[in-house]
Amino acid sequence: MKKHFLINLILFCLFITVKSQSQTIDTLVDVGNHKIHFKIVKGKGAPILFDAGGGNDGSVWKSILDQTSKITNATLITYDRAGYGTSTIDTLQTDNSKHGIISSIEDLETGLKKLGYDKEILLVSHSYGGYLSKLYASRHPKLVKGVVLIDVNHNYYEDGYIEKVLATQDKLIPQWKKNNKGTYYMASNILETVKIMSKISIPQNIPVVDFVNGIPFLKTTEEIERWKECHRNYVANNPNVTGITANGCGHGIWMGNPPLVITTIAKLYASTSNQKAEIQKRALQYSIIACNEEKAQDLAFNNSDDDLNTWGYQLLGKNENQKATEVFKLNMLLNPTNVNTYDSYGEALLKIDQKEEAIKMYKKSIELNPKNKNGKEVLERITKDNSKLLN
Known part of the structure; x- marks a missing residue:
């Protein structure tokens, strides 16, 4: 209703x-x-x-x-x-x-x-x-x-x-x-x-x-x-x-x-x-x-940050990772001040092996919210993984 x-x-x-x-x-x-x-x-x-x-x-x-x-x-x-x-x-x-x-x-x-x-x-x-x-x-x-x-x-x-x-x-x-x-x-x-x-x-x-x-x-x-x-x-x-x-x-x-x-x-x-x-x-x-x-x-319903975020995770749950990435990207562009949109987009980028872009998204989420503990932990982990690969 x-x-x-x-x-x-x-x-x-x-x-x-x-x-x-x-x-x-x-x-x-x-x-x-x-x-x-x-x-x-x-x-x-x-x-x-x-x-x-x-x-x-x-x-x-x-x-x-x-x-x-x-x-x-x-x-x-x-x-x-x-x-x-x-x-x-x-x-x-x-x-x-x-x-x-x-x-x-x-x-x-x-x-x-x-x-x-x-x-x-x-x-x-x-x-x-x-x-x-x-x-x-x-x-x-x-x-x-x-x-x-x-x-x-x-x-x-x-x-x-x-x-x-x-x-x-x-x-x-x-x-x-x-x-x-x-x-x-x-x-x-x-x-x-x-x-x-x-x-x-x-x-x-x-x-x-x-x-x-x-x-x-x-x-x-x-x-x-x-x-x-x-x-x-x-x-x-x-x-x-x-x-x-x-x-x-x-x-x-x-x-x-x-x-x-x-x-x-x-x-x-x-x-x-x-x-x-x-x-x-x-x-x-x-x-x-x-x-x-x-x-x-x-x-508002179809384009709200919560609804787009939910849609994106539904696609991830079906392993439709590329589609999910596009939804999360749209959410980030529509709601650029929402920290969660960067976290979600970063998570999807990792799923399709775009680590460099994912790092940028997590850094942006921490910039908007320095207390973003989850963002810091993920960023630290994927940065270390990248360093190992380079060495």
Whole structure:
């Protein structure tokens, strides 16, 4: 996964003129015998709701909320389903079936209504969270303005596949029952969930972007191909769906490629907003800087002294000594103040029997760092060897 640690700093400077969206509401909402935790970044217009995957709470979206807020100016809502994060669970209800997917969607609806966000909305969901997006859109087709699905399940677990998954979880369910109520109830009800969701779909008038991973999280070829085929079929059978394969990304696509997901959310949101031009402009600015920064990181990675040094030693390990020498020489020329580059280049020169040049490299490394003990020892040894040969 590529690092994007400089992007936030650069984009902070770029968007400093954008009105701050830093006001955050962190609250527990009573939904009947238990409470659901919501976190809201205040903004304008229709809100964007983020629904986490199975086993995760709303905090999983933290890495992309700041830039999404700056670009869209929208209110952003994350939440924890019952039994996850700081959300509680209805302990008075002992029937497992009452803690299933329908209970989850009713919790969400009640919470959004109490918070005043039961009107127009855009949905973003990951994995199991896609079930909630599909349910919400099917129950509120006139309110949902668009949906971004991130590597969600499209009928994958039908035709006996869910039974195969459950067979691998028999030993885990008792442990979840004790330590993780949210996951326990999700697993206990997954057969019924799959059955319910096989009959549910997002209305075709709602625009959808469907992401699928580029690095499979499933294990066997059969499973991987089935997952991809389910996504291909979903896109092919729904004219208002745009399919995107996130190259180089695993299941958590927004973590593997933040700009890809952020700009996609922004583009879909802009298409539903009366601030379309402004949002698109900010999204374009962000995309340009993010793309340029990623390229800079690639160059830094490919040409950093550590990476070139590692590459050189990998070649030495394969006895490709001449190639290693060229890599170490390049590293020395690119990083002339780094003592280690001279040591490494000298070591490679010895491998191809260029002792005179090696001596020069070790002398240079000692000149840059008089405390270079290894360089002194090697230089003393090869100098003695040279003297013996001359005599």
